[in-house]
Amino acid sequence: MEPGRIVSLVPSLTEALFAFGVGSRVVGRTRYCTQPPRLVGRVAKVGGTKKVDVERVLDLGPDLVVAVREENTREDIEGLEEAGVPVFVGAPETVEDALGMLRELAERVGAPANAAEAVIGPIERVYGRLRQGPAKPTGPAGLAEGAGGRGGYSSRSGRGRTWVWARTPTYTMSSKRAAARTSAGALRAIRW
Numbered sequence: 001m002e003p004g005r006i007v008s009l010v011p012s013l014t015e016a017l018f019a020f021g022v023g024s025r026v027v028g029r030t031r032y033c034t035q036p037p038r039l040v041g042r043v044a045k046v047g048g049t050k051k052v053d054v055e056r057v058l059d060l061g062p063d064l065v066v067a068v069r070e071e072n073t074r075e076d077i078e079g080l081e082e083a084g085v086p087v088f089v090g091a092p093e094t095v096e097d098a099l100g101m102l103r104e105l106a107e108r109v110g111a112p113a114n115a116a117e118a119v120i121g122p123i124e125r126v127y128g129r130l131r132q133g134p135a136k137p138t139g140p141a142g143l144a145e146g147a148g149g150r151g152g153y154s155s156r157s158g159r160g161r162t163w164v165w166a167r168t169p170t171y172t173m174s175s176k177r178a179a180a181r182t183s184a185g186a187l188r189a190i191r192w
Contacts, residue, residue: 002110003064003086007057008033009049009076010068013090014040016102017066019119020111028060052076058083066105068092095127 007028008014014033017026023039028046044060047053049071057065057080065080069091080087088108092098099120106116 003062003108005060005062006064006066006109007046007060007062008066009046009052009072010066010090011035011049013066013068013105016105016119017109019115020106020109021115022109022111025109028057028062054079054083058085064088064109066090099124099127 004025005027006017006022006025008017008026009030011030011033014026014029015035017023018036018039023036026040026043029040029043030047030049030052031045032049033040033043044056046056046060050073052072054076062085065077065085065087067077067087067089069089072089077087077089088105090101090105092101102120102123103116105111106120
């Protein structure tokens, strides 16, 4: 049975609940749960992440409390469990753990599959690309070409180092000197 009254004690998971499309079932949050501002502002506050007002949580009559081991205290979680409230406790230590926790939470709260995928899918895709690692350039020209090559050049400093600058639609790679002169995109220094 999916929960109808959820209290979230974790800011990031409060935001995830709203993104999953189940925000209307969130009846309690911490004062640090501020996203999405227009929607979460209507939800009752139950203290902070480390100092939860357990009695206030119980007064809200939740059928699920969402917590994370790293952020919430053991005493608060045990107090809620002893009172008979089901508690979802995440304990992510890696990106894979965090993605698994989000999937488990989405399933636990009965989030629509398309809403859960819209939140988790892009994270998984970006993380998958990051895990593959950067392309291995064969030198400055290869790097500039591999990066999109628009407006790129390379130059060799007197100490045998080559600094590369290349701009693509989404980011700029730059030496420190060039980085100080440009504000387009994120900056990354590459040095050989």
